[in-house]
Amino acid sequence: MTAAAEIADFLRREFPQTKCVVEAVGDGTSTVSHEITVHELRPGGTVLGPVLMSVADVALYVAILGKLGIIPLAVTTSLTINFLRRPTADRAILGICKLMKVGHSLVVGEVALYSRGQDEIVAHAVGTYSIPRGAVTDTARQSI
Amino acid sequence: MTAAAEIADFLRREFPQTKCVVEAVGDGTSTVSHEITVHELRPGGTVLGPVLMSVADVALYVAILGKLGIIPLAVTTSLTINFLRRPTADRAILGICKLMKVGHSLVVGEVALYSRGQDEIVAHAVGTYSIPRGAVTDTARQSI
Amino acid sequence: MTAAAEIADFLRREFPQTKCVVEAVGDGTSTVSHEITVHELRPGGTVLGPVLMSVADVALYVAILGKLGIIPLAVTTSLTINFLRRPTADRAILGICKLMKVGHSLVVGEVALYSRGQDEIVAHAVGTYSIPRGAVTDTARQSI
Amino acid sequence: MTAAAEIADFLRREFPQTKCVVEAVGDGTSTVSHEITVHELRPGGTVLGPVLMSVADVALYVAILGKLGIIPLAVTTSLTINFLRRPTADRAILGICKLMKVGHSLVVGEVALYSRGQDEIVAHAVGTYSIPRGAVTDTARQSI
Numbered sequence A, B, C, D: 001m002t003a004a005a006e007i008a009d010f011l012r013r014e015f016p017q018t019k020c021v022v023e024a025v026g027d028g029t030s031t032v033s034h035e036i037t038v039h040e041l042r043p044g045g046t047v048l049g050p051v052l053m054s055v056a057d058v059a060l061y062v063a064i065l066g067k068l069g070i071i072p073l074a075v076t077t078s079l080t081i082n083f084l085r086r087p088t089a090d091r092a093i094l095g096i097c098k099l100m101k102v103g104h105s106l107v108v109g110e111v112a113l114y115s116r117g118q119d120e121i122v123a124h125a126v127g128t129y130s131i132p133r134g135a136v137t138d139t140a141r142q143s144i
Helices: A004-014 A049-068 B004-014 B049-068 C004-014 C049-068 D004-014 D049-068
Strands: A021-026 A029-034 A075-083 A093-102 A106-115 A121-130 B021-026 B029-034 B075-083 B093-102 B106-115 B121-130 C021-026 C029-034 C075-083 C093-102 C106-115 C121-130 D021-026 D029-034 D075-083 D093-102 D106-115 D123-130
Touching: A004 A021, A004 A049, A021 A049, A029 A049, A049 A075, A049 A093, A049 A106, A049 A121, A049 B049, A049 B075, A075 B049, A075 C121, A093 C121, A121 C075, A121 C093, A121 C121, B004 B021, B004 B049, B021 B049, B029 B049, B049 B075, B049 B093, B049 B106, B049 B121, B075 D123, B121 D075, B121 D093, B121 D123, C004 C021, C004 C049, C021 C049, C029 C049, C049 C075, C049 C093, C049 C106, C049 C121, C049 D049, C049 D075, C075 D049, D004 D021, D004 D049, D021 D049, D029 D049, D049 D075, D049 D093, D049 D106, D049 D123
Parallel strands: none
Antiparallel strands: A021 A029, A029 A093, A075 A121, A075 B075, A093 A106, A106 A121, B021 B029, B029 B093, B075 B121, B093 B106, B106 B121, C021 C029, C029 C093, C075 C121, C075 D075, C093 C106, C106 C121, D021 D029, D029 D093, D075 D123, D093 D106, D106 D123
Protein backbone atom coordinates (compact mmCIF):
# COMPACT_ATOMS: atom_id res chain seq x y z
CA MET A 1 0.00 0.00 0.00
CA THR A 2 1.11 3.50 -0.82
CA ALA A 3 0.98 5.99 2.04
CA ALA A 4 -1.48 8.89 1.87
CA ALA A 5 1.38 11.40 2.16
CA GLU A 6 3.17 9.93 -0.82
CA ILE A 7 0.00 10.13 -2.93
CA ALA A 8 -0.64 13.70 -1.80
CA ASP A 9 2.92 14.62 -2.89
CA PHE A 10 2.39 13.00 -6.25
CA LEU A 11 -0.91 14.81 -6.86
CA ARG A 12 0.58 18.16 -5.86
CA ARG A 13 3.42 17.64 -8.33
CA GLU A 14 1.55 16.12 -11.29
CA PHE A 15 -1.99 17.46 -10.84
CA PRO A 16 -1.38 20.94 -9.40
CA GLN A 17 -4.80 22.02 -10.68
CA THR A 18 -6.74 19.74 -8.35
CA LYS A 19 -7.79 21.23 -5.04
CA CYS A 20 -8.64 17.81 -3.61
CA VAL A 21 -7.01 16.93 -0.32
CA VAL A 22 -6.15 13.29 0.39
CA GLU A 23 -7.75 12.64 3.78
CA ALA A 24 -7.21 8.89 4.10
CA VAL A 25 -6.07 5.89 2.10
CA GLY A 26 -6.86 2.30 3.09
CA ASP A 27 -6.62 -1.06 1.41
CA GLY A 28 -8.64 -0.39 -1.73
CA THR A 29 -10.30 2.66 -0.21
CA SER A 30 -9.79 6.41 -0.08
CA THR A 31 -11.30 9.58 1.30
CA VAL A 32 -10.66 12.90 -0.40
CA SER A 33 -12.13 16.35 0.26
CA HIS A 34 -12.66 19.44 -1.86
CA GLU A 35 -13.44 22.91 -0.49
CA ILE A 36 -16.14 24.70 -2.46
CA THR A 37 -15.51 28.22 -3.70
CA VAL A 38 -18.08 30.69 -5.01
CA HIS A 39 -17.27 30.02 -8.65
CA GLU A 40 -18.15 26.34 -8.16
CA LEU A 41 -21.78 27.16 -7.38
CA ARG A 42 -24.62 27.35 -9.86
CA PRO A 43 -27.98 29.15 -9.91
CA GLY A 44 -29.96 27.95 -6.92
CA GLY A 45 -26.85 27.94 -4.72
CA THR A 46 -25.82 24.36 -5.24
CA VAL A 47 -22.50 22.83 -6.27
CA LEU A 48 -21.88 22.39 -10.00
CA GLY A 49 -22.21 18.80 -11.22
CA PRO A 50 -18.76 18.69 -12.85
CA VAL A 51 -17.18 19.58 -9.49
CA LEU A 52 -18.74 16.45 -7.99
CA MET A 53 -17.64 14.38 -11.00
CA SER A 54 -14.10 15.59 -10.56
CA VAL A 55 -14.04 14.74 -6.83
CA ALA A 56 -15.34 11.25 -7.68
CA ASP A 57 -12.65 10.85 -10.31
CA VAL A 58 -9.87 11.91 -7.92
CA ALA A 59 -11.15 9.66 -5.10
CA LEU A 60 -11.03 6.69 -7.45
CA TYR A 61 -7.55 7.60 -8.64
CA VAL A 62 -6.27 7.96 -5.08
CA ALA A 63 -7.71 4.57 -4.05
CA ILE A 64 -5.97 2.99 -7.07
CA LEU A 65 -2.62 4.64 -6.31
CA GLY A 66 -3.01 3.48 -2.71
CA LYS A 67 -3.65 -0.07 -3.81
CA LEU A 68 -1.28 -0.44 -6.75
CA GLY A 69 1.43 2.18 -6.25
CA ILE A 70 2.07 5.44 -8.09
CA ILE A 71 0.90 4.83 -11.67
CA PRO A 72 0.76 8.22 -13.41
CA LEU A 73 -0.70 6.78 -16.61
CA ALA A 74 -3.71 5.08 -15.10
CA VAL A 75 -6.64 6.75 -16.90
CA THR A 76 -10.39 6.83 -16.47
CA THR A 77 -12.20 4.80 -19.13
CA SER A 78 -15.75 5.36 -17.90
CA LEU A 79 -17.67 7.06 -15.14
CA THR A 80 -21.35 7.02 -14.23
CA ILE A 81 -22.62 9.49 -11.69
CA ASN A 82 -26.06 9.89 -10.15
CA PHE A 83 -26.87 13.18 -8.44
CA LEU A 84 -29.08 12.39 -5.47
CA ARG A 85 -29.45 15.52 -3.33
CA ARG A 86 -28.30 19.13 -3.46
CA PRO A 87 -25.01 19.51 -1.64
CA THR A 88 -24.77 22.29 0.92
CA ALA A 89 -23.10 25.29 -0.72
CA ASP A 90 -20.75 26.16 2.14
CA ARG A 91 -19.39 22.75 3.07
CA ALA A 92 -16.55 20.77 1.56
CA ILE A 93 -17.44 17.81 -0.62
CA LEU A 94 -16.12 14.47 0.64
CA GLY A 95 -15.54 11.57 -1.75
CA ILE A 96 -15.31 8.13 -0.18
CA CYS A 97 -14.14 5.44 -2.58
CA LYS A 98 -14.16 1.66 -2.36
CA LEU A 99 -12.61 -0.44 -5.12
CA MET A 100 -14.76 -3.38 -6.21
CA LYS A 101 -12.41 -5.04 -8.66
CA VAL A 102 -8.68 -4.78 -9.23
CA GLY A 103 -8.04 -6.69 -12.42
CA HIS A 104 -5.07 -7.06 -14.76
CA SER A 105 -6.00 -4.10 -16.88
CA LEU A 106 -9.16 -2.60 -15.38
CA VAL A 107 -10.00 -1.35 -11.91
CA VAL A 108 -13.62 -0.62 -10.96
CA GLY A 109 -14.70 1.30 -7.88
CA GLU A 110 -17.58 3.22 -6.43
CA VAL A 111 -17.55 6.61 -4.77
CA ALA A 112 -20.09 8.04 -2.33
CA LEU A 113 -20.10 11.84 -2.17
CA TYR A 114 -21.20 13.85 0.87
CA SER A 115 -21.29 17.41 2.13
CA ARG A 116 -18.88 17.28 5.05
CA GLY A 117 -20.59 16.68 8.37
CA GLN A 118 -23.86 15.53 6.82
CA ASP A 119 -25.18 11.99 6.72
CA GLU A 120 -27.04 11.94 3.45
CA ILE A 121 -25.25 10.95 0.28
CA VAL A 122 -25.38 13.75 -2.33
CA ALA A 123 -24.10 11.78 -5.32
CA HIS A 124 -22.88 8.31 -6.18
CA ALA A 125 -20.39 7.38 -8.88
CA VAL A 126 -19.04 4.17 -10.37
CA GLY A 127 -15.91 4.41 -12.46
CA THR A 128 -13.40 2.32 -14.33
CA TYR A 129 -9.70 3.01 -14.73
CA SER A 130 -7.43 1.37 -17.25
CA ILE A 131 -4.03 0.34 -15.90
CA PRO A 132 -1.14 0.23 -18.38
CA ARG A 133 0.27 -3.27 -18.92
CA GLY A 134 3.23 -4.10 -16.71
CA ALA A 135 2.63 -1.14 -14.43
CA VAL A 136 1.99 -3.26 -11.36
CA THR A 137 3.01 -6.61 -9.94
CA ASP A 138 0.47 -9.34 -9.33
CA THR A 139 1.24 -9.24 -5.63
CA ALA A 140 -0.20 -5.77 -5.34
CA ARG A 141 -3.52 -7.01 -6.65
CA GLN A 142 -3.92 -10.00 -4.40
CA SER A 143 -5.53 -8.64 -1.30
CA ILE A 144 -8.69 -7.37 -2.96
CA MET B 1 -36.47 27.52 -29.91
CA THR B 2 -34.15 29.78 -27.99
CA ALA B 3 -31.47 31.54 -30.02
CA ALA B 4 -27.82 30.64 -29.48
CA ALA B 5 -26.99 34.25 -28.61
CA GLU B 6 -29.60 34.35 -25.87
CA ILE B 7 -28.25 31.13 -24.35
CA ALA B 8 -24.69 32.44 -24.55
CA ASP B 9 -25.79 35.58 -22.68
CA PHE B 10 -27.48 33.51 -20.01
CA LEU B 11 -24.43 31.31 -19.49
CA ARG B 12 -22.11 34.31 -19.27
CA ARG B 13 -24.32 35.83 -16.61
CA GLU B 14 -25.22 32.78 -14.55
CA PHE B 15 -22.28 30.45 -15.18
CA PRO B 16 -19.35 32.86 -15.50
CA GLN B 17 -16.97 30.05 -14.54
CA THR B 18 -17.61 28.02 -17.69
CA LYS B 19 -15.27 28.66 -20.58
CA CYS B 20 -17.57 26.85 -23.00
CA VAL B 21 -18.57 28.76 -26.10
CA VAL B 22 -22.00 28.13 -27.64
CA GLU B 23 -21.23 27.40 -31.30
CA ALA B 24 -24.66 26.32 -32.52
CA VAL B 25 -28.12 25.45 -31.28
CA GLY B 26 -30.65 23.49 -33.31
CA ASP B 27 -33.95 21.78 -32.61
CA GLY B 28 -32.89 19.46 -29.78
CA THR B 29 -29.21 19.79 -30.67
CA SER B 30 -26.22 21.88 -29.68
CA THR B 31 -22.53 22.34 -30.36
CA VAL B 32 -20.26 23.86 -27.72
CA SER B 33 -16.49 24.27 -27.65
CA HIS B 34 -13.93 24.58 -24.89
CA GLU B 35 -10.35 25.80 -25.38
CA ILE B 36 -7.81 23.70 -23.45
CA THR B 37 -5.31 25.43 -21.21
CA VAL B 38 -2.15 23.95 -19.73
CA HIS B 39 -3.70 23.35 -16.32
CA GLU B 40 -6.36 21.13 -17.92
CA LEU B 41 -3.78 18.58 -19.05
CA ARG B 42 -2.64 15.55 -17.10
CA PRO B 43 0.54 13.43 -17.13
CA GLY B 44 0.95 12.02 -20.62
CA GLY B 45 -0.20 15.29 -22.19
CA THR B 46 -3.87 14.48 -22.49
CA VAL B 47 -6.95 16.39 -21.39
CA LEU B 48 -8.25 15.73 -17.86
CA GLY B 49 -11.36 13.55 -17.74
CA PRO B 50 -13.41 16.02 -15.67
CA VAL B 51 -12.87 18.69 -18.35
CA LEU B 52 -14.55 16.41 -20.89
CA MET B 53 -17.35 15.63 -18.43
CA SER B 54 -17.96 19.31 -17.94
CA VAL B 55 -18.11 20.00 -21.69
CA ALA B 56 -20.62 17.15 -22.05
CA ASP B 57 -22.71 18.56 -19.22
CA VAL B 58 -22.76 22.05 -20.75
CA ALA B 59 -23.59 20.75 -24.25
CA LEU B 60 -26.58 18.93 -22.81
CA TYR B 61 -27.70 21.98 -20.86
CA VAL B 62 -27.42 24.21 -23.94
CA ALA B 63 -29.47 21.79 -26.07
CA ILE B 64 -32.16 21.78 -23.36
CA LEU B 65 -32.24 25.58 -23.09
CA GLY B 66 -32.46 25.72 -26.87
CA LYS B 67 -35.39 23.33 -26.90
CA LEU B 68 -37.33 24.39 -23.82
CA GLY B 69 -36.30 28.00 -23.15
CA ILE B 70 -34.12 29.46 -20.40
CA ILE B 71 -34.67 27.21 -17.37
CA PRO B 72 -31.98 28.08 -14.83
CA LEU B 73 -33.01 25.34 -12.41
CA ALA B 74 -32.79 22.41 -14.79
CA VAL B 75 -30.21 20.14 -13.11
CA THR B 76 -28.27 17.07 -14.11
CA THR B 77 -29.55 13.91 -12.45
CA SER B 78 -27.14 11.44 -14.03
CA LEU B 79 -24.29 11.29 -16.50
CA THR B 80 -22.40 8.35 -17.98
CA ILE B 81 -19.23 9.04 -19.92
CA ASN B 82 -16.97 6.68 -21.85
CA PHE B 83 -13.48 7.88 -22.70
CA LEU B 84 -12.59 6.45 -26.08
CA ARG B 85 -9.37 8.07 -27.33
CA ARG B 86 -6.87 10.59 -26.01
CA PRO B 87 -7.84 14.09 -27.10
CA THR B 88 -5.15 16.18 -28.73
CA ALA B 89 -3.65 18.47 -26.08
CA ASP B 90 -3.59 21.65 -28.18
CA ARG B 91 -7.00 21.58 -29.76
CA ALA B 92 -10.34 22.75 -28.40
CA ILE B 93 -12.81 20.10 -27.30
CA LEU B 94 -16.11 20.13 -29.19
CA GLY B 95 -19.26 18.71 -27.62
CA ILE B 96 -22.07 17.85 -30.00
CA CYS B 97 -25.34 17.04 -28.28
CA LYS B 98 -28.53 15.44 -29.51
CA LEU B 99 -31.56 15.10 -27.23
CA MET B 100 -33.20 11.69 -27.34
CA LYS B 101 -36.17 12.32 -25.09
CA VAL B 102 -37.86 15.48 -23.88
CA GLY B 103 -40.34 14.32 -21.26
CA HIS B 104 -42.47 16.07 -18.67
CA SER B 105 -39.83 15.98 -15.99
CA LEU B 106 -36.76 14.32 -17.54
CA VAL B 107 -34.71 15.09 -20.62
CA VAL B 108 -32.17 12.57 -21.91
CA GLY B 109 -29.50 13.31 -24.48
CA GLU B 110 -26.21 12.07 -25.80
CA VAL B 111 -23.04 14.02 -26.44
CA ALA B 112 -20.18 13.13 -28.78
CA LEU B 113 -16.89 14.81 -27.89
CA TYR B 114 -14.13 15.57 -30.40
CA SER B 115 -10.83 17.39 -30.64
CA ARG B 116 -11.62 20.19 -33.06
CA GLY B 117 -10.76 19.36 -36.64
CA GLN B 118 -10.43 15.63 -36.01
CA ASP B 119 -12.83 12.93 -37.10
CA GLU B 120 -12.50 10.43 -34.32
CA ILE B 121 -14.76 10.68 -31.31
CA VAL B 122 -12.72 11.06 -28.10
CA ALA B 123 -15.51 10.49 -25.58
CA HIS B 124 -19.23 9.80 -25.51
CA ALA B 125 -21.68 10.79 -22.80
CA VAL B 126 -25.32 10.16 -22.04
CA GLY B 127 -26.97 12.37 -19.48
CA THR B 128 -30.31 13.11 -17.87
CA TYR B 129 -31.58 16.48 -16.69
CA SER B 130 -34.50 17.03 -14.39
CA ILE B 131 -36.83 19.87 -15.37
CA PRO B 132 -38.73 21.65 -12.59
CA ARG B 133 -42.50 21.21 -12.80
CA GLY B 134 -44.27 23.99 -14.63
CA ALA B 135 -41.08 25.37 -16.11
CA VAL B 136 -42.11 24.74 -19.69
CA THR B 137 -45.21 24.56 -21.77
CA ASP B 138 -46.25 21.38 -23.49
CA THR B 139 -45.95 23.06 -26.85
CA ALA B 140 -42.22 23.43 -26.43
CA ARG B 141 -41.88 19.67 -26.06
CA GLN B 142 -43.89 18.67 -29.06
CA SER B 143 -41.46 18.71 -31.92
CA ILE B 144 -39.09 16.08 -30.53
CA MET C 1 -42.99 -1.18 4.86
CA THR C 2 -44.48 -3.89 2.72
CA ALA C 3 -43.87 -7.45 3.91
CA ALA C 4 -41.68 -9.75 1.80
CA ALA C 5 -44.54 -12.25 1.48
CA GLU C 6 -46.86 -9.63 0.05
CA ILE C 7 -44.26 -8.60 -2.52
CA ALA C 8 -43.59 -12.22 -3.45
CA ASP C 9 -47.33 -12.71 -4.04
CA PHE C 10 -47.48 -9.63 -6.22
CA LEU C 11 -44.50 -10.73 -8.33
CA ARG C 12 -45.93 -14.22 -8.78
CA ARG C 13 -49.18 -12.75 -9.99
CA GLU C 14 -47.97 -9.87 -12.15
CA PHE C 15 -44.49 -11.04 -13.22
CA PRO C 16 -44.96 -14.81 -13.54
CA GLN C 17 -41.99 -14.93 -15.92
CA THR C 18 -39.45 -13.95 -13.27
CA LYS C 19 -37.78 -16.81 -11.43
CA CYS C 20 -36.45 -14.46 -8.76
CA VAL C 21 -37.23 -15.38 -5.18
CA VAL C 22 -37.71 -12.61 -2.61
CA GLU C 23 -35.37 -13.58 0.21
CA ALA C 24 -35.60 -10.51 2.41
CA VAL C 25 -36.98 -6.98 2.44
CA GLY C 26 -35.78 -4.29 4.84
CA ASP C 27 -36.19 -0.54 5.09
CA GLY C 28 -34.95 0.51 1.67
CA THR C 29 -33.19 -2.81 1.11
CA SER C 30 -33.87 -6.17 -0.48
CA THR C 31 -32.27 -9.52 -1.19
CA VAL C 32 -33.47 -11.63 -4.11
CA SER C 33 -32.09 -14.86 -5.55
CA HIS C 34 -32.24 -16.50 -8.95
CA GLU C 35 -31.37 -20.16 -9.63
CA ILE C 36 -29.27 -20.61 -12.78
CA THR C 37 -30.37 -23.12 -15.40
CA VAL C 38 -28.30 -24.48 -18.26
CA HIS C 39 -29.86 -22.18 -20.85
CA GLU C 40 -28.67 -19.15 -18.84
CA LEU C 41 -25.02 -20.04 -19.38
CA ARG C 42 -22.81 -18.83 -22.20
CA PRO C 43 -19.66 -20.18 -23.86
CA GLY C 44 -17.00 -20.47 -21.18
CA GLY C 45 -19.54 -21.71 -18.63
CA THR C 46 -20.45 -18.38 -17.12
CA VAL C 47 -23.82 -16.76 -16.52
CA LEU C 48 -25.23 -14.58 -19.32
CA GLY C 49 -24.98 -10.85 -18.68
CA PRO C 50 -28.69 -10.17 -19.24
CA VAL C 51 -29.54 -12.66 -16.48
CA LEU C 52 -27.52 -10.58 -14.04
CA MET C 53 -29.13 -7.38 -15.33
CA SER C 54 -32.54 -8.86 -14.77
CA VAL C 55 -31.72 -9.91 -11.18
CA ALA C 56 -30.45 -6.39 -10.49
CA ASP C 57 -33.62 -4.90 -11.92
CA VAL C 58 -35.87 -7.15 -9.80
CA ALA C 59 -33.85 -6.49 -6.62
CA LEU C 60 -34.32 -2.76 -7.13
CA TYR C 61 -38.04 -3.17 -7.81
CA VAL C 62 -38.50 -5.30 -4.68
CA ALA C 63 -36.68 -2.75 -2.50
CA ILE C 64 -38.95 -0.01 -3.89
CA LEU C 65 -42.13 -2.01 -3.31
CA GLY C 66 -40.88 -2.72 0.22
CA LYS C 67 -40.31 0.96 0.87
CA LEU C 68 -43.24 2.56 -0.91
CA GLY C 69 -45.90 -0.12 -1.17
CA ILE C 70 -47.13 -2.13 -4.15
CA ILE C 71 -46.74 0.22 -7.15
CA PRO C 72 -47.20 -1.88 -10.28
CA LEU C 73 -46.42 1.01 -12.63
CA ALA C 74 -43.04 1.95 -11.20
CA VAL C 75 -40.70 1.52 -14.18
CA THR C 76 -36.96 1.47 -14.69
CA THR C 77 -35.66 4.62 -16.35
CA SER C 78 -31.97 3.74 -16.37
CA LEU C 79 -29.58 1.03 -15.29
CA THR C 80 -25.81 0.85 -15.32
CA ILE C 81 -24.14 -2.48 -14.65
CA ASN C 82 -20.48 -3.36 -14.30
CA PHE C 83 -19.51 -7.02 -14.61
CA LEU C 84 -16.65 -7.63 -12.22
CA ARG C 85 -15.99 -11.38 -12.00
CA ARG C 86 -17.35 -14.52 -13.61
CA PRO C 87 -20.18 -15.94 -11.54
CA THR C 88 -19.99 -19.63 -10.65
CA ALA C 89 -22.15 -21.54 -13.13
CA ASP C 90 -23.86 -23.82 -10.61
CA ARG C 91 -24.77 -21.38 -7.88
CA ALA C 92 -27.76 -19.08 -7.56
CA ILE C 93 -27.21 -15.39 -8.16
CA LEU C 94 -28.02 -13.17 -5.19
CA GLY C 95 -28.94 -9.52 -5.68
CA ILE C 96 -28.62 -7.29 -2.63
CA CYS C 97 -30.14 -3.85 -3.10
CA LYS C 98 -29.86 -0.66 -1.10
CA LEU C 99 -31.85 2.42 -2.06
CA MET C 100 -29.82 5.64 -2.04
CA LYS C 101 -32.56 8.14 -2.78
CA VAL C 102 -36.34 7.98 -2.55
CA GLY C 103 -37.56 11.16 -4.18
CA HIS C 104 -40.94 12.43 -5.32
CA SER C 105 -40.68 10.95 -8.77
CA LEU C 106 -37.34 9.09 -8.93
CA VAL C 107 -35.84 6.36 -6.78
CA VAL C 108 -32.15 5.47 -7.14
CA GLY C 109 -30.53 2.37 -5.70
CA GLU C 110 -27.50 0.16 -6.04
CA VAL C 111 -27.37 -3.62 -6.28
CA ALA C 112 -24.44 -5.90 -5.48
CA LEU C 113 -24.62 -9.29 -7.18
CA TYR C 114 -22.98 -12.45 -5.83
CA SER C 115 -22.83 -16.16 -6.51
CA ARG C 116 -24.52 -17.61 -3.43
CA GLY C 117 -22.07 -18.59 -0.71
CA GLN C 118 -19.18 -16.63 -2.19
CA ASP C 119 -17.69 -13.42 -0.84
CA GLU C 120 -16.63 -11.68 -4.00
CA ILE C 121 -19.01 -9.40 -5.79
CA VAL C 122 -19.63 -10.56 -9.40
CA ALA C 123 -21.42 -7.48 -10.68
CA HIS C 124 -22.61 -4.09 -9.47
CA ALA C 125 -25.57 -2.12 -10.76
CA VAL C 126 -27.02 1.32 -10.16
CA GLY C 127 -30.54 1.93 -11.35
CA THR C 128 -33.29 4.53 -11.36
CA TYR C 129 -37.01 3.91 -11.22
CA SER C 130 -39.69 6.43 -12.05
CA ILE C 131 -42.65 6.49 -9.64
CA PRO C 132 -46.01 7.63 -11.03
CA ARG C 133 -47.27 10.87 -9.45
CA GLY C 134 -49.60 10.35 -6.54
CA ALA C 135 -48.70 6.68 -6.16
CA VAL C 136 -47.26 7.10 -2.68
CA THR C 137 -47.72 9.26 0.36
CA ASP C 138 -44.94 11.48 1.63
CA THR C 139 -44.87 9.57 4.89
CA ALA C 140 -43.63 6.47 3.13
CA ARG C 141 -40.61 8.39 1.88
CA GLN C 142 -39.56 9.91 5.15
CA SER C 143 -37.38 7.33 6.77
CA ILE C 144 -34.73 7.23 4.05
CA MET D 1 -15.71 -8.58 -41.87
CA THR D 2 -17.71 -11.60 -40.82
CA ALA D 3 -20.86 -12.30 -42.80
CA ALA D 4 -24.24 -11.98 -41.09
CA ALA D 5 -25.05 -15.63 -41.92
CA GLU D 6 -21.89 -16.86 -40.23
CA ILE D 7 -22.72 -14.89 -37.09
CA ALA D 8 -26.30 -16.14 -37.10
CA ASP D 9 -24.98 -19.73 -37.29
CA PHE D 10 -22.63 -19.11 -34.41
CA LEU D 11 -25.36 -17.61 -32.22
CA ARG D 12 -27.75 -20.48 -32.98
CA ARG D 13 -25.06 -22.97 -31.96
CA GLU D 14 -23.58 -21.26 -28.91
CA PHE D 15 -26.45 -19.07 -27.67
CA PRO D 16 -29.52 -21.21 -28.47
CA GLN D 17 -31.45 -19.35 -25.76
CA THR D 18 -31.41 -16.03 -27.60
CA LYS D 19 -34.36 -15.32 -29.84
CA CYS D 20 -32.56 -12.44 -31.52
CA VAL D 21 -32.37 -12.55 -35.29
CA VAL D 22 -29.36 -11.04 -37.05
CA GLU D 23 -30.86 -8.68 -39.61
CA ALA D 24 -27.74 -6.95 -40.88
CA VAL D 25 -24.05 -6.59 -40.19
CA GLY D 26 -21.92 -3.74 -41.50
CA ASP D 27 -18.48 -2.39 -40.79
CA GLY D 28 -18.73 -1.80 -37.06
CA THR D 29 -22.53 -1.87 -37.16
CA SER D 30 -25.33 -4.37 -36.66
CA THR D 31 -29.11 -4.64 -36.65
CA VAL D 32 -30.82 -7.38 -34.67
CA SER D 33 -34.50 -8.00 -33.97
CA HIS D 34 -36.40 -9.76 -31.22
CA GLU D 35 -40.06 -10.79 -31.41
CA ILE D 36 -41.98 -10.04 -28.21
CA THR D 37 -44.03 -12.80 -26.59
CA VAL D 38 -46.67 -12.40 -23.91
CA HIS D 39 -44.38 -13.43 -21.08
CA GLU D 40 -42.02 -10.56 -21.97
CA LEU D 41 -44.64 -7.95 -21.10
CA ARG D 42 -45.14 -6.31 -17.73
CA PRO D 43 -48.12 -4.62 -16.02
CA GLY D 44 -49.22 -1.73 -18.21
CA GLY D 45 -48.63 -3.77 -21.37
CA THR D 46 -45.08 -2.69 -22.05
CA VAL D 47 -41.95 -4.71 -22.73
CA LEU D 48 -39.86 -5.75 -19.71
CA GLY D 49 -36.68 -3.74 -19.25
CA PRO D 50 -34.37 -6.78 -19.15
CA VAL D 51 -35.65 -7.83 -22.58
CA LEU D 52 -34.44 -4.52 -24.00
CA MET D 53 -31.14 -4.87 -22.16
CA SER D 54 -30.64 -8.28 -23.66
CA VAL D 55 -31.36 -7.06 -27.21
CA ALA D 56 -28.83 -4.24 -26.68
CA ASP D 57 -26.26 -6.72 -25.44
CA VAL D 58 -26.75 -9.04 -28.43
CA ALA D 59 -26.63 -6.16 -30.95
CA LEU D 60 -23.30 -5.09 -29.51
CA TYR D 61 -21.96 -8.63 -29.59
CA VAL D 62 -23.04 -9.09 -33.21
CA ALA D 63 -21.38 -5.84 -34.28
CA ILE D 64 -18.16 -6.97 -32.58
CA LEU D 65 -18.23 -10.42 -34.21
CA GLY D 66 -18.87 -8.70 -37.53
CA LYS D 67 -15.89 -6.42 -37.05
CA LEU D 68 -13.38 -8.72 -35.40
CA GLY D 69 -14.44 -12.25 -36.33
CA ILE D 70 -16.02 -14.99 -34.24
CA ILE D 71 -14.69 -14.48 -30.70
CA PRO D 72 -16.79 -16.63 -28.39
CA LEU D 73 -15.10 -15.34 -25.23
CA ALA D 74 -15.69 -11.63 -25.79
CA VAL D 75 -17.68 -10.64 -22.69
CA THR D 76 -19.63 -7.58 -21.62
CA THR D 77 -17.82 -5.55 -18.97
CA SER D 78 -20.38 -2.78 -18.58
CA LEU D 79 -23.69 -1.60 -19.96
CA THR D 80 -25.70 1.56 -19.37
CA ILE D 81 -29.24 1.72 -20.64
CA ASN D 82 -31.74 4.57 -20.62
CA PHE D 83 -35.39 3.74 -21.16
CA LEU D 84 -36.93 6.58 -23.14
CA ARG D 85 -40.42 5.58 -24.24
CA ARG D 86 -42.72 2.59 -23.83
CA PRO D 87 -42.21 0.13 -26.64
CA THR D 88 -45.31 -1.08 -28.43
CA ALA D 89 -46.31 -4.43 -26.97
CA ASP D 90 -47.03 -6.21 -30.27
CA ARG D 91 -44.05 -5.18 -32.35
CA ALA D 92 -40.57 -6.66 -32.50
CA ILE D 93 -37.77 -4.75 -30.82
CA LEU D 94 -34.97 -3.66 -33.17
CA GLY D 95 -31.48 -3.01 -31.85
CA ILE D 96 -29.21 -0.93 -34.08
CA CYS D 97 -25.60 -0.87 -32.95
CA LYS D 98 -22.67 1.32 -33.92
CA LEU D 99 -19.21 0.68 -32.50
CA MET D 100 -17.44 3.81 -31.30
CA LYS D 101 -14.09 2.34 -30.36
CA VAL D 102 -12.36 -0.90 -31.24
CA GLY D 103 -9.30 -1.02 -29.01
CA HIS D 104 -6.75 -3.66 -28.13
CA SER D 105 -8.72 -5.03 -25.23
CA LEU D 106 -11.96 -3.03 -25.07
CA VAL D 107 -14.68 -2.33 -27.59
CA VAL D 108 -17.30 0.35 -26.90
CA GLY D 109 -20.51 0.78 -28.83
CA GLU D 110 -23.93 2.33 -28.63
CA VAL D 111 -27.28 0.75 -29.43
CA ALA D 112 -30.52 2.50 -30.34
CA LEU D 113 -33.62 0.40 -29.67
CA TYR D 114 -36.91 0.78 -31.54
CA SER D 115 -40.29 -0.86 -31.91
CA ARG D 116 -40.20 -2.10 -35.48
CA GLY D 117 -41.80 0.32 -37.92
CA GLN D 118 -41.75 3.25 -35.52
CA ASP D 119 -39.50 6.27 -35.66
CA GLU D 120 -39.06 7.10 -32.01
CA ILE D 121 -36.22 5.55 -30.08
CA VAL D 122 -37.52 3.52 -27.10
CA ALA D 123 -34.21 2.96 -25.32
CA HIS D 124 -30.53 3.76 -25.74
CA ALA D 125 -27.61 1.71 -24.47
CA VAL D 126 -23.85 2.11 -24.33
CA GLY D 127 -21.81 -0.96 -23.60
CA THR D 128 -18.24 -2.19 -23.34
CA TYR D 129 -16.94 -5.62 -24.25
CA SER D 130 -13.62 -7.05 -23.21
CA ILE D 131 -11.74 -8.90 -25.95
CA PRO D 132 -9.37 -11.69 -24.86
CA ARG D 133 -5.72 -10.98 -25.68
CA GLY D 134 -4.57 -12.43 -28.97
CA ALA D 135 -8.09 -13.10 -30.17
CA VAL D 136 -7.84 -10.73 -33.11
CA THR D 137 -5.24 -9.39 -35.46
CA ASP D 138 -4.43 -5.70 -35.59
CA THR D 139 -5.56 -5.57 -39.19
CA ALA D 140 -9.12 -6.30 -38.19
CA ARG D 141 -9.15 -3.23 -35.97
CA GLN D 142 -7.80 -0.76 -38.45
CA SER D 143 -10.81 0.39 -40.36
CA ILE D 144 -12.65 1.89 -37.40
